[in-house]
Amino acid sequence: MASLETISSIDTAPRHPIRLVANRTGLTVDLIRAWEKRYHVVDPARSDTKRRLYSDYDIERLRLIRIAKQNGRRLVDVAPLTLEALRDVVSEDSRYDQAQENQAEVYRPSWTSPLESTDTQDDIDAMLFAVQTMDQHRFDQLLQEGLVKQSLPAYLETVIGPLLREIGESTRLGKLRIAHEHMATAHLRTFIGALRFRETYTGSEPKIVITTPTGQLHELGALMVAALVSVDGWLPVYLGPNTPADEIVACALQSGARAVSLSLTYPADDPRIPTELTRLRSQLDGKIPVFVGGSAAAHHHELIDRLGIESPLTLDALRESLKAVRDGRYQGSIK
Amino acid sequence: MASLETISSIDTAPRHPIRLVANRTGLTVDLIRAWEKRYHVVDPARSDTKRRLYSDYDIERLRLIRIAKQNGRRLVDVAPLTLEALRDVVSEDSRYDQAQENQAEVYRPSWTSPLESTDTQDDIDAMLFAVQTMDQHRFDQLLQEGLVKQSLPAYLETVIGPLLREIGESTRLGKLRIAHEHMATAHLRTFIGALRFRETYTGSEPKIVITTPTGQLHELGALMVAALVSVDGWLPVYLGPNTPADEIVACALQSGARAVSLSLTYPADDPRIPTELTRLRSQLDGKIPVFVGGSAAAHHHELIDRLGIESPLTLDALRESLKAVRDGRYQGSIK
DNA sequence: TTTGTCTGGACAAAACTGGGACAACATTGC
């Protein structure tokens, strides 16, 4: 295996013991050995006392295979694939998977496991418990672990989003203290903020300005969008929350952005929103599309339609629209 | 005075008995000796009566090795590593999914002199320029590079702090737009927030609650403190900005924190500050010291003194006071 | 005196290895 030509820059030097591989991939030690025994999923080098020694390349393979399985692939099918082929399979699944998420239960083949949904709910519950017990360290750990199991877009949609809603809800109902919510929010701000730096930038990516308009102080939704679009080859110009329309325009023009994305959450009926949106749309070159999302976007449905602003209903819909923009296929308000 | 920092600011003077080392690292005395016997993990100096005397350097090594083991490394593999190599291994392991693409080629223009003599003001100017040109990517790059040149505490004190002040000042004078400031602030929020995860935690660190009181919406100062104290072996419970006194108390008690730190910046004369501070001090067990810092702390000098709240003038003074608390040497308001 | 540290060695628990068994479940063929 050491002679495998690797296009990617992943290190093939064998050095990691099996326990560490288990930690990183979320697989059990037994399972890693079983996979090797049955399908030669990996073929680790050995120490002088026959201990298995894995390379970074092996770990990445195992991680991807785990995600592929989570998406319903069979081990037999994915085991022989190269790393590149695995990447393709996984990224393809992540989108298809989410599209199905929004469809009727009936059509769902058995392999889009009940396991997955209960599994993620378990994860979220565990995170809520960590928040409730003020265990910031555990909270971070759970967030990191969850990310191993699926692709970034799927993770944002199925874990982070629901988690944010549940934290908000629990605080409103008094199940969590304000201090708990503060802690969780502050930590998520750091965590989500770091997500987009998992991607590598070449400098030639199209830019997108991401923020929230005046009066909207909650930035996590916008930050999620920034992480999300990074995956699809955008370079976010992230401005944080509460940016006046004029400033958004100035920023978009100066940076040469190809799109603008806003997040609306709370308060939903802020009277400044219509003013700001109108102002923004009118000052921007018509070629720069504006996207609006977040739970409060629905409250301004008519206005948004009238202004010719896009308002995708899911993160996945946003991704698709942005791909059209990026590839030059965007042509005004589609809807 | 030229800022010639030693590569690592860790003291190599041998002075700690084995018991203290065990307490600080969470290892048993027997184990420390066993590791030395079998793998020469450390090679402590000896007193004239053959007692082992460990340096801060040794302690750091042992701490890291313990964490490496928790991550699944084998003792045989990590024992021979240098402190720097250990740091790399550990931070790689605990943040395995954090893409480290910082290996980008460093083409250093001929006009920049060698690393040591580069003036920090030049760095800050370059950062300001990146902000002004909305070059977020470059801004991030400069931040990362600057961090390599010095220790984290020194970096916060000499680069990040001044940078924040200059950005604020420039915005007020109209040299920067609000959009620029937003971009910079949002990015720094992510960057500083991630800093404390350069450190690794064993779970046995004393905790410190860090936040800003009601009305204080700027969190970067508090976040800097969180990053800072992580270096000295504290586990920050970071609550973000704008936390009511009652919630701070609840959080401190629930998490079993050994200290509380607040940051005051703007507005300096908010009438809620005295109320909140008084409330906080009176509700907290007298054994939990409260520290207040930030540019607005001076405005409340008398009150702070009267309440017996600590108000160290520099980040360094804060570190020292916290060390006293951590090692049980704290005894009420010292001043 | 009492408590803590030292050395060297013994011992036991934990972890890893190859091999195999087995139950849960999915798929296929009828």
Add this chain to the structure above:
DNA sequence: GCAATGTTGTCCCAGTTTTGTCCAGACAAA
């Protein structure tokens, strides 16, 4: 539908390596 077959995660075993703990007797510190 139902039975046969295939897939896959988990567990058990016995032998080896690695690692944590304990002990005894000598000495040092408080």
